[in-house]
Amino acid sequence: MHSRAKQVSALFLPALLSGMLLLAACENDLNKIKEISAKLVSLPIDTTRGVEIMYSDSAIVKVKVLAPLFIRYEVAKPYYTMPNGVKVLFYDKTLKEIGSIVSDSAVQHPKDNITEFYKNVVATNPQGDVFKSDELIFDQDKKKIYSNKPVQITTLSGDVINGINFQSDDKLTHYILQQSTGVFNVPDSTKK
Numbered sequence: 001m002h003s004r005a006k007q008v009s010a011l012f013l014p015a016l017l018s019g020m021l022l023l024a025a026c027e028n029d030l031n032k033i034k035e036i037s038a039k040l041v042s043l044p045i046d047t048t049r050g051v052e053i054m055y056s057d058s059a060i061v062k063v064k065v066l067a068p069l070f071i072r073y074e075v076a077k078p079y080y081t082m083p084n085g086v087k088v089l090f091y092d093k094t095l096k097e098i099g100s101i102v103s104d105s106a107v108q109h110p111k112d113n114i115t116e117f118y119k120n121v122v123a124t125n126p127q128g129d130v131f132k133s134d135e136l137i138f139d140q141d142k143k144k145i146y147s148n149k150p151v152q153i154t155t156l157s158g159d160v161i162n163g164i165n166f167q168s169d170d171k172l173t174h175y176i177l178q179q180s181t182g183v184f185n186v187p188d189s190t191k192k
Helices: 002-041
Strands: 046-057 060-073 079-082 086-091 097-103 105-109 114-124 130-139 144-147 151-154 160-169 175-183
Touching: 097 130, 130 160, 151 175
Parallel strands: none
Antiparallel strands: 046 060, 060 079, 060 086, 079 105, 086 097, 097 114, 105 114, 114 130, 130 144, 130 151, 144 160, 151 160, 160 175
């Protein structure tokens, strides 16, 4: 009986070890499959080059967006990226350009109507003031532009204002900066 137990265990033990290895291998493969499919879910579903998008209201063009590369991601909260730069032009009723935003990259969240501009952001308003930052966020629903990064404003008259926690209306005409400093041009009142 003792030799019979040895024979059974000699056959059973390798089979048991092989089965455990197969199960472990399957589990690792399942983890790899999950990891790969998670990466695939976040892949872009649409890539477009040389994009020009026009936004209008009542058949009047309000905004033109130009981007060399436009990538759309269809995830739980879809978003678009413009990783190679973007230029946004704002127009009045007569199609005269009244402002712009240019940046090295941008991310648009269509469900929230928010566009985030990043790196070397330069924006202009109808008065000719220039806004520079590494981040500007445009909330279309709230009609405001803001940033928590440092912002520098150069006015048409040459004044330079620096600050953080920037907030403005969507036309960049009424703005607020916190912790601001500046260099202001003051006319010489002694000259006549």
